[in-house]
Amino acid sequence: MKNKERIETILEYFNAESFRDDLIRWFKEEQRLLPWRENQDPYRVWVSEIMLQQTRVDTVIPYFNYFLEKFPNPQALADAEEQEVLKAWEGLGYYSRARNLQNAVREVVEEYGGVVPDNPEELGKLKGVGPYTKGAILSIAYDTPEPAVDGNVMRVLSRILHVEDDISKQSTRKLFEGLVGFLVSRHDPSSFNQGLMELGALICTPKTPSCMLCPVQNNCRAFEQGIETELPIKSSKKKQKKSPYLLLLVQNEKGEVLIEKRPESGLLASLWQYPMVPLEDIDKETAPHWFFGEYGLKIELGEPITDIRHVFSHLIWEMGVVRATVKDGELDHDRARFINPTDMSDLPFPVSHQKAHPYISQ
DNA sequence: TATCCGTGGTG
DNA sequence: TCACCAAGGAT
Numbered sequence: 001m002k003n004k005e006r007i008e009t010i011l012e013y014f015n016a017e018s019f020r021d022d023l024i025r026w027f028k029e030e031q032r033l034l035p036w037r038e039n040q041d042p043y044r045v046w047v048s049e050i051m052l053q054q055t056r057v058d059t060v061i062p063y064f065n066y067f068l069e070k071f072p073n074p075q076a077l078a079d080a081e082e083q084e085v086l087k088a089w090e091g092l093g094y095y096s097r098a099r100n101l102q103n104a105v106r107e108v109v110e111e112y113g114g115v116v117p118d119n120p121e122e123l124g125k126l127k128g129v130g131p132y133t134k135g136a137i138l139s140i141a142y143d144t145p146e147p148a149v150d151g152n153v154m155r156v157l158s159r160i161l162h163v164e165d166d167i168s169k170q171s172t173r174k175l176f177e178g179l180v181g182f183l184v185s186r187h188d189p190s191s192f193n194q195g196l197m198e199l200g201a202l203i204c205t206p207k208t209p210s211c212m213l214c215p216v217q218n219n220c221r222a223f224e225q226g227i228e229t230e231l232p233i234k235s236s237k238k239k240q241k242k243s244p245y246l247l248l249l250v251q252n253e254k255g256e257v258l259i260e261k262r263p264e265s266g267l268l269a270s271l272w273q274y275p276m277v278p279l280e281d282i283d284k285e286t287a288p289h290w291f292f293g294e295y296g297l298k299i300e301l302g303e304p305i306t307d308i309r310h311v312f313s314h315l316i317w318e319m320g321v322v323r324a325t326v327k328d329g330e331l332d333h334d335r336a337r338f339i340n341p342t343d344m345s346d347l348p349f350p351v352s353h354q355k356a357h358p359y360i361s362q
Numbered sequence: 363t364a365t366c367c368g369t370g371g372t373g
Numbered sequence: 374t375c376a377c378c379a380a381g382g383a384t
Contacts, residue, residue, distance in 0.1 A: 052380040093368030130382045
């Protein structure tokens with residue numbers, strides 16, 4: 001297995017014993033007192049892990065307390081109406097978590113006598129229980145040495161072990177599960193897994209980690225090299241923002257078409273384009289008669305021609321192309337002019353070709 | 363594999 | 374102001 005070789009390479013000169021001991025010692029001394037840490041009740045651990053998915057600890061605490069007051073055990077949650085459960089979840093977000101949790105709890109009540117399974121196979125089949133939650137329940141509630149890899153763990157171990165894999169890729173999580181599988185304490189897997197997450201939450205934070213306070217600083221390769229803020233590698237999949245426009249083909253009495261020059265700096269600097277108006281700036285009351293104030297023209301909108309979509313790395317223009325004719329006024333603008341369409345025969349023409357650029361180089 | 367699912371905090 | 378998140382999972 002290729003992953004196994006990588007794991008062995010990564011851990012070859014790593015002092016796992018020292019790391020484990022320091023981490024667990026620190027966790028036992030410094031861990032926050034949280035409601036779900038009062039005992040090892042698998043049901044409480046389960047509920048807490050679901051609530052904590054993509055959700056801050058401070059946000060979860062009051063919900064957790066209320067939820068367990070209302071549904072103190074699997075039977076109580078199984079017997080409740082779904083609307084009752086959703087009501088208790090109201091404001092937490094990701095409401096499918098609540099529905100899945102209740103469905104899974106009902107399955108536990110019916111299939112396992114109300115006892116949360118203590119093995120990976122049965123646990124992993126439950127709705128809403130993925131690889132992380134499965135490992136968290138097994139290790140925290142049942143002291144089983146299973147990896148529980150979440151965002152904290154990947155960030156912490158990326159730094160500790162100097163792993164440069166992109167943590168936004170799903171395959172990377174498997175690498176870290178393999179690494180934790182070797183590193184996890186057989187003696188106290190609960191404190192080890194929780195310690196990794198607690199370290200990520202309190203010390204090894206995303207932007208400005210408190211390395212001077214870190215209990216495992218001596219075993220951190222990123223700190224040793226001064227690159228802790230460079231890790232983890234995470235390809236920001238920030239989705240392109242969509243910007244809807246109206247692209248106007250404004251014709252004067254000679255049949256010429258209006259084009260404008262973009263600003264000299266910024267996106268597509270100094271390139272010519274057909275006038276584009278953000279859709280949100282258009283007053284639908286005045287359409288189709290429209291005073292094109294910026295250019296000193298009064299125009300009348302014609303029929304829509306087509307839609308053009310232009311994708312940049314960081315944004316998307318979605319342009320509705322509309323024909324328009326000049327009704328009145330004189331062009332008065334230093335960065336706009338009318339051009340004879342036949343002069344543009346060799347230039348990209350956005351109307352006739354969907355994939356062509358909406359702007360004109362010159 | 364990429365997207366979607368919610369909300370409130372933050373630099 | 375606003376992108377980026379914070380103990381993921383389902384599809």
